[in-house]
Amino acid sequence: MATRIYPDPANEQITVAMEANAVRFTRLEVIDMSGRVVLRPTPPQGVVERFDVDVRRLEPGRYLLRSIWDTGSSEQRFSVIR
Secondary structure: OOEEEEOOOEOOEEEEEEOOOOEOEEEEEEEEOOOOEEEOOOOOOOOEOEEEEEOOOOOOEEEEEEEEEOOEEEEEEEEEOO
């Protein structure tokens, strides 16, 4: 199972959507290209198919969203523009 992020590029928020059955997220991390965790969005409570992450605090650039759930994980790249 994997996640999908849109829009890409984004300027205010990204939507994280599951490509298969809904899951229960345990941890989310936004990582910059130097490998630093720059944002730890609070995962939604319960089982979800889609949710939004506010990226307005991030500088323009490329990032990696690491999504970790009860049975696996996924990493997706995205860009922030202004």
